[in-house]
Amino acid sequence: MTLDIIILFFGLGAFAGLVRADLTLPPGLYETLSLYLLLALGLKGGMELSRFPLGEVMLQAVPVVSVGLLLPLICYPIxxxxxRLPAADAASIAAHYGSVSVATFAxxxxxxxxxxxxYEAYLPVFVVLLEMPAIGVGIWLARRAGVGSRSQASLAHEIFLNKGILLMGGGLAIGALAGPQGVEPIAPVFVDLFKGVLALFLVEMGFLAASRLKDLREVGVFLLAFGTLMPPLGAVLGAVAGKLAGLSPGGVMIIATLGASAxxxxxxxxxxxxxxxxxxxLSITLSLAITFPFNVLVGIPLYARLLTGGAAG
Incomplete structure (x- = not known):
């Protein structure tokens, strides 16, 4: 099987991080690439969403969003x-693993x-919807254990108006309202360049993941195993949800990938x-240094092979 060129770019960044090369992108450029990917994914999804009845898509979202509610409830007792983690750490990590990674989705x-x-090109709708449920469940778990802040206004702002929700959700709305013809004039920037920008972004992600490896000593063996074994479990739940939603094999694979991400x-x-x-x-080290590389290097090719009829081979 030939390696996806995107994975090779991630490997380049990881190698640079391991040998401590000076490869960090300028902060402004990294932020720009991140904003671009969020908006581009939203626009692409919105264009396709304009072709489908919204009610039908929302019906499909029910089993998908259930994964975001269920995963933190599975992670927390583990x-x-x-x-034997404190309640605050367990609730926080559980929320990270119930939510999704936009980069992994891309x-x-x-x-x-x-x-x-x-695959169904309106899948970014599900990414936006999956950002929020796990945060709510994580907060509920923490409050139930007697920990956590009471700052409701700031929390609501972070949940509903964070960068990911605002840009991807805004892109979805713009793409859906404009439709394919309306987006066509900016398609060379937001559609044609997407994979090249993603490749550059993944160089930085590989570098960041490698730089976090030094924190693994504090994470410990249990959390190392958790960060590696939770993605396949999340992928199974995501695949079941995708099938219940009636998605195509490619769509099921993407929902499995979302379930596997943190x-x-x-x-x-x-x-x-x-x-x-x-x-x-601890949460950042787990999601960025363990789970993200696992999904990029092992998980995504495996999910594609198992769920798309061997097309990955």
Whole structure:
């Protein structure tokens, strides 16, 4: 099987991080690439959403969003009882693993495109919807254990108006309102350049993931195993949800990928406000240094092979 070129770019960044090369992108450029990917994914999804009845898509969203509610409830007792983590840490990590990684989603989409596997192009709708439920469940778990902040206004702002929700949701709305013809004039920027921008972004992601490896000593063996074994479990739940939603094999694979992913952008900001007692660097190290590389290097090719009829081979 030929490696997806996107994965090779991630490998380049990871190698640079391991040998401590000076490859960090300028902060402004990294932020720009991140904003571009969020908006581009939203626009592409919105264009396709304009072709489908909204009610039908929302009906499909019910089993998909259920994954975002269920995963934190599975993660929390594992972290508390087997890992013996404090309630604040367990709730925070559980929220990260119930939410989704936009970068992992983008890699999954690019991988299917490289294989020529079809999928429902309005899937970014589900990414936006999956950002929020896990945060709510994580906060509920923390409050139930007697930890967490009461700053409701700041928390609501982080949940509903964070960068990911605002840009991807805004892109969805613009794409849906404008339709394919309306988006056509800017398609060369937001459609044609997408995979090239993603490749550059993944160089930085590989570098960041490698730079986090030094924190693994504090994470410990249990959390290392958790960060590696939770993605396949999340992928199974995502695949079941995708099938219940009646999605195509490519769509099922993408929902499996979302279930396998862990947030490292939207959720950390919300958790810092909601659960200030948690050791937030543990969640970031798990999601960015363990789960994200696992999904990019192993998980996504495996999910594609198993769920798209061997098309990945």
């Amino acid at each position: 972290l508390r009882r087997l890992g 890699v999954g989409i690019a991988h299917l495109d490289s294989l020529g596997v079809a 947030s490292y952008i939207a959720v950390p900001a919300a958790m810092r406000i909601a659960i200030p007692e948690a050791r937030h660097h």
